[in-house]
Amino acid sequence: MKTLKILVGVAFIIAISAFAIDKVSNPETDGGYSIGDIATDFKLKNIDNTDIALADYKDAKGFIVIFTCNHCPYSVAYEDRIIALDKNFKTKGYPVIAINPNNPKAYPDDSFDNMIIRAKDKGFTFPYLFDDGQKIYPQYGATKTPHVYVLEKTDKGNIVRYIGAIDNNYKDASSATEKYVEDAVNALLKGEKVPVETTKAIGCSIKA
Template identity: 60%
Template sequence: MKTLKILTVVAVIALVGILASGVLNVDSLNMENNEIESAINDSQNTDKAPIRKGYDIGDTATDFSLKNIDGRMVSLKNYEEAKGFIVIFTCNHCPYSVAYEDRIIALDKEFKSQGYPVIAINPNNPEAYPEDSYDNMKIRAKEKGFTFPYLFDAGQTIYPQYGATKTPHVFLLQKVDKNNIVKYIGAIDDNHKDATAIKNDYLRDAVTNLINGEEIKMTKTVAIGCSIKS
């Protein structure tokens, strides 16, 4: 009986040691990936996010006048020859936005000449995230070689009108007469981690459908990214 008690104590001590080691390893991993984990939590905790009204498919998007990184004010009406717009709410700090930067540049290069330029808007409050300040927007755009306007939503007045909740969050607009009609809302594609593993290229397919005069098969998807910081 005494031997059995000793063996039991030894087993318990060993088990505690294994568990402690595992906890330490998990804690270390979490610290290294804190920013990614924060973004993932933002995406999963949608029930806790404030409900914002915004545009739906078929709605008319109002124009805006926002400051670009070159200091000029930009409005949709400035693009007289455009057939529509790829409006993307994005920012500097969010890992999801960073992951999509090259793809957003590629989309602009592909579709701008066909009448659908990218218009990027940073909706975040720089007091909450200094990395998303106007000055840092200019730095980031130069580093990445942005080919599109990168506008600052000063006062955070535009993103609530659209109903954007994440970065990145896409609103595809088509010009109909003098109105900008919302045709697609949601994600850029279905794989932010690996551009070579995309199975559903939502935005590219939607723009291609519009250019070809075809019906968009999937008009709304769930935007996955970091919550917009107020």
């Protein structure tokens, strides 16, 4: 009887450990998209007051959707790298689509008017959309700014191929040794499997 209890205890510990490892190795967000899911389209207001949808990009091969904002120091640290991603991949069929998911009532720095100012000051080369009513970021499962979703455009829809951080060093681009988004898009352009499909997004929590 004592041996049976020990065996049951060991089995329980192994099961818990396996679950914990799985959660670490698959840091996808709760309630949002997972790798292989088809992302629904959206129509959101851009800083030029036009409405933007993924369907507008007829010639796109996919998208680099980045939830970001004006005030978060992590987002600010990545702005030049986001611009570089857009300049590098837009002409290859993978444009950046930036979305501000924050509630401006909770954080006035992230108002639509301030989005316009920030985009002009930084010279954004990509759409900067406002998630009015905060309807889109929960669908994706974004929790941080920045939080990236690389989508591949297929006959079935826009399939999620990567979720997580831009790279592994938010403080210094030159010190980043793993460029997750860049590697993901380059793999897709070559028709290859994305080498790292999920990472933990590092940034400020989205303000509801």
